[in-house]
Amino acid sequence: MELNMSKVKSICSPSHLRNFYEKFGLPRLIICLFLLGLFILAFIMKMDLTILLSASLDRIGMNGLLVLAMLPTLVTGVGLNFGLPVGFVCGLVGGVISMEYDLTGFTGLFTAMLCALPLALLTGYLYAALLERVRGQEMMVGTYVGFAVVAGMCIFWLTAPFKNPSMVWAIGGKGLRVTLTLYEHYSKILNNFLAFKLFGVNIPTGLLLFFGFFCWLAHLFFRTRTGMAMVATGANPMYAMSSGINVRRMRYISVMMSNALAALGAVVYAQSYGFLQLYTAPLYMAFPAVAAALIGGATLKKATVGHIIIGAVLFQTLLTIALPVTQTVLQGTDISEIARMIISNGMILYALTRNERG
Amino acid sequence: MNEPKIAPQTLSEKTVKLKEGKNLELILGELSVPLFFTALCLLGIIAAGLNPRFLVNEIITRLARNSFLVLSLIIPVIAGLGLNFGIVIGAMSGQAALIIITHLEIGGLPGFFLAALISVPFSLIAGYLTGLVLNRAKGREMVTGYILGFFANGVYQLIFLVLVGTLIPMSNPKMMLSSGIGLRNTMDLIAVNKALDNALLSSLRLGPFKIPWATFLAIGLLCLFTAYFTKTKLGQQMRAVGQDMHIAAVSGINVDRIRLIAIMISTVLGAWGQLIYLQNIGTFNTYNSHEQVGMFSIAAILIGGASISKATIWNALIGVLLFHTLFVVSPLAGQRILGIPQVGEYFRSFLAYGVIxxxxxLHAWQTKKKAASRDKE
Amino acid sequence: MPEFSVLELKNITKSYFGNTVLKGINLSVKPGEIHAIVGENGAGKSTLMNLIFGMPVIHDTGGFEGDIIMDGQVVKINSPRQAMELGIGMVHQEFMLIPGFTVMENIKLNREPTKPNLVSKILGSNMETLDYAAMRQDSIRALEKLGLEIDENAYVSRLPVGYMQFVEIAREIDKKRARVIVFDEPTAVLAESEANHLITAMKRLAEQGISILFITHRLDEVMACSDTISILRDGELVKTLTREETSVEEIAELMVGRKVERGQLPSRSVEPDDDDIILELKDLTVEMPGERVRGLDLKVRRGEILGIGGLAGQGKVGIANGVMGLYPATGEVIKDGEALKLNDPKAALDAKMAFVSEDRRGVGLLLDESIAVNIVLTSIEAQNKFLRRTILPGVHLLDQKAVREYALKIIKDLDIRCTGPNQPVRRLSGGNQQKVCLARAFSLEPEILWVSEPTRGIDIGAKQLVLDLLVHFNREYGMTIIMTSSELNELRRICDRIALVYRGKVAGILKPDASDLDFGLMISGKQPVKEVG
Structure with missing residues (x-):
């Protein structure tokens, strides 16, 4: 009994609170409070919370893999993968190929992923080779390489020899359309797999399971020899090198993994959304994923699967409910886009300007 | 103490032999980017088959419209801050000033100059804050400035879309949304439309071409200022900071302050550049006009042969010329070659992104190589 | 030579965090005098210079006791700027020159003469234009004083390395009232002929009435140019001598001189033997910045503790780093008769060698990871230890139970003071961090253990423990230990032989009980009196 009391006391002591605060971080605290405030507002305005929660779950699963794609590069110290669009377009190519052959259901989905994977690994290798040469400027180079790839792919979409009439422009018959509907192919197939309702909230079981499965895999991966080598590479490259780890190889692997996850994430995103968005749509895909990882508590030096999950949940919930809530409260003015811009970029700025302990 | 005598004899090696100077290869290397793009422009011009008169007219307009913005990038490069992606923040300050004069209904050249004046305190404050943030992110100024641009865009939208009409009292049905909160998406700038372009000798044509004399005068003045600035005490301190912050600090230069000043100057110039840009166009998208400013200006100066650590007036001017020639000709060239006009458009943005x-x-690569070779010495 | 002093230090005492590094230093410098200050690493030379030049590191750590007196007046020097105003200049060991600036721009850096103009009258003196003509004149004058004819418009980046130093000196003497110039090991980066130029230039400056404080460890240079020589040892000024009354031998002995208490070490069943060589280095070069190894030969006997000593910058630290593949190396490394693949850390580990780096926090540890992870990670990566099989063939996962058990055992064995194996190593004291590093190497069960600067930055009690541990490893497990250290004293305490490195090569090998004179001469690159081993 006495022991318990002293334990309670020590947990409540100021130093512990400060410790907790330091670990949790001011920005995350603000975001949690903001989220809480939104929920309270929604409750006061008598909005249907079940719809908000259902939509949030959808968005979490839809974006989860893209956030997870940040993990490998953060772990090995390559930094935030602003070049996410490089992998993302690979996913789109996979999706388009699967559609060209009119594949449907899980066949269509997995074909898309299988086509995307080798492409993502190959481009990931090339991208990794580039990043290795520009160490220190990975983020800026990644951003613009991502942009250039998206712009280059626009030309590809216009000129690629796809024939399926549901995909090409009706007039002229040349070039793919901007948005391809997946309605007849594999739209929402993961969302609806084993889906059920809980207190009126729609649970997209398949989607969440898929995300969860990859998180679990990632968690296990960081307990393997290679996974631990990657952690050491990020934490202290000299330690890693002196342990016989091929530091460069670890960085390559991490970029390729990130790229592959981005490609898979793109397919999941598309099936959940119901459309493949081509052309300039993937341009800014990296930013919400980057912000989510940082909101979850990842830093440029250290990141875990836990950070990714927390980040995906917090950020996507915030984005999902900010729109309807603020629209109801402010009668028509939509601040969700503004909130997204300020929060996500503010978060990235915070990470960039923080003095990390060396 | 006696005036020290200078001993007559010197060291045995009288004159120090210098290492090999610049060779042709190096010079060609520096010029390779602009040369490549010149060739591309020529090919594009031939492929597009444009009316030369139309083309020249277009280029004159675009030179006048964009040069000031691109020139505003030079000073931060000198101070070692790299390409100032935060220039969009200056552009936003300029737009805020334009919104104010439009609301006050002051037009013409006085309106334009008033806007220029109002934009100064805005951009000084914004530039100061930008500088503070960038000083905390040494070594990753560019990515930080870039993200800061997005962040500032959020704040800008918050002010003009939400706060105007709520916290900031304003009523102006012509400019505001019907709900009474926030500004409309487009701003008509009839009052200051071409206020600067037509301010001087507007009837004096050069052959068949109309020339915005006053705008070119402003650009010329900025070129002179930039050239003068690099020869001042402050300019020399900036060069020193840009080359090596540590050595500059040891020599007693307040590095952070110098960097702050560089960004503030650039932000003010960016604001004025945006004013010149918008008075030429005559209308602006309240929430979008500034977004592409940074990217296009930076692509232009790079195409002109600048790098992250070196930029000159000529890089800026030639860059604007080449980049905008491409801008004009590439959709038509795409249309003529492939029959799809969008190809040219996408190719254009591919080039802009790609060149950056x-x-x-290249810069990161060279810095790494340089560091490696220094270690070897 | 005049009798009064330009600069006088009275009873200077300085300590860092309770650790006294300078004790009651008295020193006086006369006008036009070249005053050499010699001493081993850690003798307090650089602290003394930082103090005279007002470097912030002195001020940030609580200042110092005693007085600095110039022209008979006590002066306060709290910043380099104040030092400069008093006429004290410093020529840094690494060049403080901007490569993209011309010689002239560097000489006048941040002290440029300017001319007012229209804009500057409104916006202030910062906008005044540079007066290039005046800059040129000043530069030429300063270069002439040094006797150097050099194009003042040349870019510094294109100058040969040896001449950059002259530009730096020119900058110091161009400063108004330059009276005392401190040269901090100026010849360290120079070739022999360049060093001779430098000494000539120093003499010229002295002739013109400028006093020079010359810090170095090259004793022949000291004898070549200085008027007065002060010897520092363990923070104390042992002696000040004039050149005429002393010799290289005397200086060398004074630099090292201290009695070594060499306790009785445990005996071995088999003594190391010259015929049983475990490792041989042939013509080894290592490109480690600041610690280059240039064609070094060394033989290591099985089962011995071999010490590697020498002054900073001479390359002793580079040896282990090169052999272990952390810095680019060439030459031959033969372990048990087999050539080792160089530049491959994995190959070095596979050859049953382990390394405890001198850079504990930079190379030795993952500061934010737990003690357990720090100890086992290298074993996992290099030797596949601590992994368990899973259902999937070929997939192995971390065996957390085994790791924990092992960590607990080794924490007990090495007496690492901590809250448990999960404590992050960042929170441990220096001594305990070093034990974690040793545990990390020990887990690899090496035949050869390389240890660099094992006692640097840890307190005295912990130092003894670490040294005892090394002896324990050597005697109990028969590990051959190669220990690199700047502290000759500790090498002489536990080593069987000590190799001294000078200019990237082994100058000679001494027994730990060799005389101070031999050690002193050999670390300064002088001919050893006798050689063993």
Whole structure:
């Protein structure tokens, strides 16, 4: 009994609170409070919370893999993968190929992923080779390489020899359309797999399971020899090198993994959304994923699967409910886009300007 | 103490032999980017088959419209801050000033100059804050400035879309949304439309071409200022900071302050550049006009042969010329070659993004190599 | 030579965090005098210079006791700027020159003469234009004083390395009232002929009435140019001598001189033997910045503790780093008769060698990871230890139970003071961090253990423990230990032989009980009196 009391006391002591605060971080605290405030507002305005929660779950699963794609590069110290669009377009190519052959259901989905994977690994290798040469400027180079790839792919979409009439422009018959509907192919197939309702909230079981499965895999991966080598590479490259780890190889692997996850994430995103968005749509895909990882508590030096999950949940919930809530409260003015811009970029700025302990 | 005598004999090696100077290869290397793009422009011009008169007219307009913005990038490069992606923040300050004069209904040249004046305190404050943030992110100024641009865009939208009409009292049905909160998406700038372009000798044509004399005068003045600035005490301190912050600090230069000043100057110039840009166009998208400013200006100066650590007036001017020639000709060239006009458009943005990516990558690569070779010595 | 002093230090005492590094230093410098200050690493030379030049590191750590007196007046020097105003200049060991600036721009850096103009009258003196003509004149004058004819418009980046130093000196003497110039090991980066130029230039400056404080460890240079020589040892000024009354031998002995208490070490069943060589280095070069190894030969006997000593910058630290593949190396490394693949850390580990780096926090540890992870990670990566099989063939996962058990055992064995194996190593004291590093190497069960600067930055009690541990490893497990250290004293305490490195090569090998004179001469690159081993 006495022991318990002293334990309670020590947990409540100021130093512990400060410790907790330091670990949790001011920005995350603000975001949690903001989220809480939104929920309270929604409750006061008598909005249907079940719809908000259902939509949030959808968005979490839809974006989860893209956030997870940040993990490998953060772990090995390559930094935030602003070049996410490089992998993302690979996913789109996979999706388009699967559609060209009119594949449907899980066949269509997995074909898309299988086509995307080798492409993502190959481009990931090339991208990794580039990043290795520009160490220190990975983020800026990644951003613009991502942009250039998206712009280059626009030309590809216009000129690629796809024939399926549901995909090409009706007039002229040349070039793919901007948005391809997946309605007849594999739209929402993961969302609806084993889906059920809980207190009126729609649970997209398949989607969440898929995300969860990859998180679990990632968690296990960081307990393997290679996974631990990657952690050491990020934490202290000299330690890693002196342990016989091929530091460069670890960085390559991490970029390729990130790229592959981005490609898979793109397919999941598309099936959940119901459309493949081509052309300039993937341009800014990296930013919400980057912000989510940082909101979850990842830093440029250290990141875990836990950070990714927390980040995906917090950020996507915030984005999902900010729109309807603020629209109801402010009668028509939509601040969700503004909130997204300020929060996500503010978060990235915070990470960039923080003095990390060396 | 006696005046020290200078001993007559000197060291045995009288004159120090210098290492090999610049060779032709190096000079060609520096010019390779502009040369490549000149060739591309020529090919595009031939492929597009444009009416030369139309083309020249277009280029004159675009030179006048964009040069000031691109020139505003030079000073931060000198101070070692790299390409100032935060220039969009200056552009936003300029737009805020334009919104104010439009609301006050002051037009013409006085309106334009008033806007220029109002934009100064805005951009000084914004530039100061930008500088503070960038000083905390040494070594990753560019990515930080870039993200800061997005962040500032959020704040800008918050002010003009939400706060105007709520916290900031304003009523102006012509400019505001019907709900009474926030500004409309487009701003008509009839009052200051071409206020500067037509301010001087507007009837004096050069052959068949109309020339915005006053705008070119402003650009010329900025070129002179930039050239003068590099020869001042402050300019020399900036060069020193840009080359090596540590050595500059040891020599007693307040590095952070110098960097702050560089960004503030650039932000003010960016604001004025945006004013010149918008008075030429005559209308602006309240929430979008500034977004592409940074990217296009930076792509232009890089195409002109600048790098992250070196930029000159000529890089800026030639860059604007080449980049905008491409801008004009590439959709038509795409149409003529492939029959799809969008190809040219996408190719254009591919070039803009690509050239920035390549420039950044080359710079990082060279810095790494240089560091490696210094270690070896 | 005049009798009064330009600069006088009275009873200077300085300590860092309770650790006294300078004790009651008295020193006086006369006008036009070249005053050499010699001493081993850690003798307090650089602290003394930082103090005279007002470097912030002195001020940030609580200042110092005693007085600095110039022209008979006590002066306060709290910043380099104040030092400069008093006429004290410093020529840094690494060049403080901007490569993209011309010689002239560097000489006048941040002290440029300017001319007012229209804009500057409104915006202030910062906008005044540079007066290039005046800059040129000043530069030429300063270069002439040094006797150097050099194009003042040349870019510094294109100058040969040896001449950059002259530009730096020119900058110091161009400063108004330059009276005392401190040269901090100026010849360290120079070739022999360049060093001779430098000494000539120093003499010229002295002739013109400028006093020079010359810090070095090259004794022949000291004898070549200085008027007065002060010897520092363990923070104390042992002696000040004039050149005429002393010799290289005397200086060398004074630099090292201290009695070594060499306790009785445990005996071995088999003594190391010259015929049983475990490792041989042939013509080894290592490109480690600041610690280059240039064609070094060394033989290591099985089962011995071999010490590697020498002054900073001479390359002793580079040896282990090169052999272990952390810095680019060439030459031959033969372990048990087999050539080792160089530049491959994995190959070095596979050859049953382990390394405890001198850079504990930079190379030795993952500061934010737990003690357990720090100890086992290298074993996992290099030797596949601590992994368990899973259902999937070929997939192995971390065996957390085994790791924990092992960590607990080794924490007990090495007496690492901590809250448990999960404590992050960042929170441990220096001594305990070093034990974690040793545990990390020990887990690899090496035949050869390389240890660099094992006692640097840890307190005295912990030092003894670490040294005892090394002896324990050597005697109990028969590990051959190669220990690199700047502290000759500790090498002489536990080593069987000590190799001294000078200019990237082994100058000679001494027994730990060799005389101070031999050690002193050999670390300064002088001919050893006798050689063993």
């Amino acid at each position: 990516a390549v420039a950044l990558a």
